[in-house]
Amino acid sequence: MQEIKDISDYKLNLKERIPDVAMQLFTERGINAVRMDDVAQAMSISKRTIYELYATKEELLFEVVVKHFKQRVDNMELALAHCTNVMEILLEVYRMKVRDFKNTNPLFFTEMVKYPQVKRFLDEQNNVMRDNSYEFIQRGVDEGYFRADLNYQMAVLQFDAMGEYVMQKELYRQYSIEDIFRNLVFVSLRGLCTDKGIKAIDEMLFQ
Known part of the structure; x- marks a missing residue:
């Protein structure tokens, strides 16, 4: 026994x-x-x-993706605990995303979505994150960083489409991860911001 x-x-x-x-x-x-x-x-x-x-x-x-997705969520929650506003959160997420991508062969991201079970899990998590993004945006509106007169459901879908385009066209082969994220996150995001938000983004870009 x-x-x-x-x-x-x-x-x-x-x-x-x-x-x-x-x-x-x-x-x-x-x-x-x-x-x-x-x-x-x-x-x-x-x-x-x-x-x-x-x-x-x-x-x-599948087990690899699930385990490490949960670990990244836990690490992000710890990293964001000290953030006091949405702009600090954006900067922290930006840094973590760049670090993750720099330490990972891009083929990992493009190949894992070809596995049905893994793709279903990722799609489910993306739906959860999309719902959370609306709460995040509303917080940004309340804090005065984001405009209150925009259709944010459409904006979130547009950001999703840009991210998919980056992966489908493998733009990471032509441009650095830093450049891709700076354009995708910061340049595109400026159009959603109030003057206060634009000032905060510009300060983050050049700090």
């Missing part, structure tokens, strides 16, 4: 560690370039063992 428990604990420990190792490989090389064999080799375990825990590569990728 003890031997069975030890085996179970061993596999539970592996199941906890494998997504972190797989994430490192996926973000370094892209998803398609990484085989289950590569993950097993990096873990110093057999291919059979990894397939006992994850029947398919998509199953492993």
